[in-house]
Amino acid sequence: MAGMSKGRSILILYTTKYRLGGRQFPVVAQTLAAEKRASGFDGEIVTRAAESKRDVLEAIAEIRAAGKTISEFIFVGHSGMYGPMFGTTAFPEQFSPYEWEQLDIPFAENATAAFYCCRSARWFAPFFARTFNVPTYGFFWYTTFSRSKEKYVSAGDSADGPLYTIGCMGRKSHGYLAAAKKRLGFMPAEEMKRFEPRPPDGDTSYDHVAELYDAAFQDIRVRQDEWKWLNEHLPTGNIDILDIGCGNGALLYALRDRIATGIGVDESAGIIERAKLKNTANEHVSFQKIDGPVLPFPDNSFDVVTSLMSFRYLDWDPLLAEIKRVTRPGGKFLVVDMVTVPVAAREYPRLLGDKLRTMRNQKSNARFDAALKRLVSHPDWKKMVEYNPIRSEHEMKWYLESRFPGQKMEVLNMAWHSRIVAFDSGPVENGVEVKLTYP
Numbered sequence: 208m209a210g211m212s213k214g215r216s217i218l219i220l221y222t223t224k225y226r227l228g229g230r231q232f233p234v235v236a237q238t239l240a241a242e243k244r245a246s247g248f249d250g251e252i253v254t255r256a257a258e259s260k261r262d263v264l265e266a267i268a269e270i271r272a273a274g275k276t277i278s279e280f281i282f283v284g285h286s287g288m289y290g291p292m293f294g295t296t297a298f299p300e301q302f303s304p305y306e307w308e309q310l311d312i313p314f315a316e317n318a319t320a321a322f323y324c325c326r327s328a329r330w331f332a333p334f335f336a337r338t339f340n341v342p343t344y345g346f347f348w349y350t351t352f353s354r355s356k357e358k359y360v361s362a363g364d365s366a367d368g369p370l371y372t373i374g375c376m377g378r379k380s381h382g383y384l385a386a387a388k389k390r391l392g393f394m395p396a397e398e399m400k401r402f403e404p405r406p407p408d409g410d411t412s413y414d415h416v417a418e419l420y421d422a423a424f425q426d427i428r429v430r431q432d433e434w435k436w437l438n439e440h441l442p443t444g445n446i447d448i449l450d451i452g453c454g455n456g457a458l459l460y461a462l463r464d465r466i467a468t469g470i471g472v473d474e475s476a477g478i479i480e481r482a483k484l485k486n487t488a489n490e491h492v493s494f495q496k497i498d499g500p501v502l503p504f505p506d507n508s509f510d511v512v513t514s515l516m517s518f519r520y521l522d523w524d525p526l527l528a529e530i531k532r533v534t535r536p537g538g539k540f541l542v543v544d545m546v547t548v549p550v551a552a553r554e555y556p557r558l559l560g561d562k563l564r565t566m567r568n569q570k571s572n573a574r575f576d577a578a579l580k581r582l583v584s585h586p587d588w589k590k591m592v593e594y595n596p597i598r599s600e601h602e603m604k605w606y607l608e609s610r611f612p613g614q615k616m617e618v619l620n621m622a623w624h625s626r627i628v629a630f631d632s633g634p635v636e637n638g639v640e641v642k643l644t645y646p
């Protein structure tokens with residue numbers, strides 16, 4: 208084994224800023240480094256704090272400049288299911304999927320990657336494995352610090368080693384019973400899930416579900432809460448509007464008589480065809496396919512930019528820079544989307560009211576109800592959702608409210624594990640700076 212690892216390195220990145228628990232992450236990184244060394248790895252082991260995207264890039268660049276390759280890429284810290292977050296006390300940064308795809312990491316042959324952070328096995332680890340062609344490990348559940356890596360053993364506030372980040376069920380994911388099991392010392396650690404760098408099996412865009420989607424959402428007003436909120440927040444007057452992730456064009460169709468122009472953009476060619484068909488009679492409404500977070504329009508083109516049930520799929524930072532560029536001073540960005548979060552006990556009365564209203568709406572529209580059931584039970588829909596999961600409420604709330612300080616995300620409708628939220632950016636010129644720190 209000795210000498211085998213020459214020229215190879217293990218890169219262990221960790222955060223030190225996450226709420227109050229930040230000082231334990233470096234200890235976990237040191238524990239992992241000691242275990243790697245003990246297992247016989249004789250190359251360089253780099254442990255390094257990464258509080259920003261720039262820190263990650265610098266760490267990779269230094270390894271490259273030294274002529275080394277990375278045989279294990281490890282991150283210990285905080286994440287949403289779309290991947291690691293950096294500098295998380297005030298203004299967390301995340302590489303968007305597009306930004307990850309642009310990174311050139313000098314992986315060694317037979318390299319692996321591991322993300323010791325919350326829910327990384329849901330979307331991010333499979334994505335990372337496909338993107339960088341390396342087997343990648345992640346946790347399905349939320350993570351916690353533990354003295355043991357086999358089961359949860361509380362480390363309290365201590366930052367003495369050895370210390371591990373383990374995935375396990377807990378109060379947030381499984382309620383008070385799981386919390387009790389943890390405290391009593393019976394909660395096993397989750398085994399990290401391994402993902403191979405296989406491309407998705409078939410098409411995971413909306414192309415295959417375009418027809419079923421169009422059948423269900425022919426009339427956008429079936430989304431009653433969303434439509435009501437949009438009406439309250441759309442400016443009156445003849446506006447120019449850009450609808451991102453426009454789907455089958457039902458929103459611009461419904462707005463056709465009150466806008467000067469409408470442009471819908473979407474990454475799915477199949478669904479753009481549906482949008483065009485629906486709007487053939489509306490010459491002031493057009494649609495085009497986009498690839499990646501680039502809006503092919505001049506600066507200051509629109510009064511309003513909307514994203515209805517699509518923000519979760521988009522590359523937030525790069526696209527927000529584009530949205531800001533194409534929005535006229537004083538214009539606004541309106542987001543309505545679905546997020547995931549378990550309902551809290553204090554929210555039960557609201558949940559009940561929302562559930563009854565939603566059921567009444569669906570029952571009063573049998574055609575919509577049947578078409579919706581056909582859509583969500585279809586295998587192509589299930590596959591699409593697996594590769595494009597919805598995001599957690601705190602993640603979207605944190606993101607939008609940090610990018611547009613002073614504005615608050617609202618909840619329009621609650622279900623047991625998901626809810627519809629809405630966000631009005633307010634006038635875009637009001638000191639709103641999109642914080643883009645990469646590249």
Ligand SMILES: C[S@@+](CC[C@H](N)C(=O)[O-])C[C@H]1O[C@@H](n2cnc3c(N)ncnc32)[C@H](O)[C@@H]1O
Pocket residue numbers: 412413424451452453454455456457458472473474475478497499514515516517520521522
């Ligand atoms: C749930 S549908 C919403 C469609 C429409 N806005 C509505 O409310 O009915 C999500 C849409 O986002 C589109 N989409 C997904 N990823 C995208 C991306 N990266 N860029 C643009 N559109 C995207 C999908 O193709 C799909 O049409």
